[in-house]
Amino acid sequence: MNEFTNYDEISREKWQNLYKTSIAPLTKNELESIRSLNDEISLQDVQDVYLPLVHLVRLYKKNLEDMSFSKGLFLQKIVKTPPLIIGISGSVAVGKSTTARLVQLLLSRAFKKLSVELVTTDGFLFPNQVLEARHLLDRKGFPESYDMERLLQFLYQIKNGEHCQVPIYSHEIYDILPEQMQEIDNPDILIVEGINVLQSPQSQLIYVSDFYDFSIYVDANEAIIEKWYLERFDSLLKLAESDESNYYHQFTKLPYDEVVALARDTWAKVNRINLKQYIEPTRNRAEIILHKTDNHHVDKIYLKKF
Numbered sequence: 001m002n003e004f005t006n007y008d009e010i011s012r013e014k015w016q017n018l019y020k021t022s023i024a025p026l027t028k029n030e031l032e033s034i035r036s037l038n039d040e041i042s043l044q045d046v047q048d049v050y051l052p053l054v055h056l057v058r059l060y061k062k063n064l065e066d067m068s069f070s071k072g073l074f075l076q077k078i079v080k081t082p083p084l085i086i087g088i089s090g091s092v093a094v095g096k097s098t099t100a101r102l103v104q105l106l107l108s109r110a111f112k113k114l115s116v117e118l119v120t121t122d123g124f125l126f127p128n129q130v131l132e133a134r135h136l137l138d139r140k141g142f143p144e145s146y147d148m149e150r151l152l153q154f155l156y157q158i159k160n161g162e163h164c165q166v167p168i169y170s171h172e173i174y175d176i177l178p179e180q181m182q183e184i185d186n187p188d189i190l191i192v193e194g195i196n197v198l199q200s201p202q203s204q205l206i207y208v209s210d211f212y213d214f215s216i217y218v219d220a221n222e223a224i225i226e227k228w229y230l231e232r233f234d235s236l237l238k239l240a241e242s243d244e245s246n247y248y249h250q251f252t253k254l255p256y257d258e259v260v261a262l263a264r265d266t267w268a269k270v271n272r273i274n275l276k277q278y279i280e281p282t283r284n285r286a287e288i289i290l291h292k293t294d295n296h297h298v299d300k301i302y303l304k305k306f
Ligand SMILES: Nc1ncnc2c1ncn2[C@@H]1O[C@H](COP(=O)(O)OP(=O)(O)OP(=O)(O)O)[C@@H](O)[C@H]1O
Pocket: 038, 040, 041, 042, 090, 091, 092, 093, 094, 095, 096, 097, 098, 099, 195, 228, 231, 232, 295, 296
């Protein structure tokens, strides 16, 4: 069976015309907020692709509310609608966090009174010290480098309306920040972004799919993702140039061709292998697959049929 049998393939042209008339165009302020989020984002893509996507999320939210209401009627008690959880997955450097921040911004616009929080699963990586002790430093990002049980516990607590604290990962120090936590206090919508969002822990007793009400896999051709990875490596190095505490500072002293070779090597030996073995196989668990080409231009969207 073809991997996409279970999906409707929708061209960008078709997608961008869905619900066009019922979505208000972006205001000047909103355009500015998007620009400040990432000035590379194409505003045409926001209008044509991401606004209809957020409209679709509305339907899933409505569905969750209706189901809670009906369960309440059945049980003859008040059942509070749990937070809507959206998972965003895909390769390292494919643009998950940019997509997640954009979706957060657009959802806050669509639901002005609701709180929309964003968490990255990078925070659930074991600290370098633990990875080192387990000889896993060069396996960062692979399933065994994450505390998956803790991630699942967190998702459970969120659904249960509990106040949660999440560790914070910093690309600058290439490690979990000591003694700093992100506070998540009972949001209406939670976006969880990360390469392992659609993976299950090894015990398989709990399925991550039980917690996500909607999920997005950000997809692109492998050669293009490698290019984005190399470009991002380059911009991380530029940021590290005058900051000795930055993990990437050590590489700023190397000749340019050695830096490129190093980044290519990390892509080939770590991130590409992870993509092929563990990330891409979860693609067809997503509700929506956003397929991107050069310049992050979305050309195709796949929506799960059932
Ligand atoms: N829609 C977009 N338009 C333009 N540039 C983008 C877009 N999405 C991502 N990028 C760029 O691509 C690179 C990777 O993006 P991002 O950091 O969001 O990826 P990621 O998948 O979250 O990576 P990681 O898994 O390593 O955290 C960044 O340089 C970012 O600026």
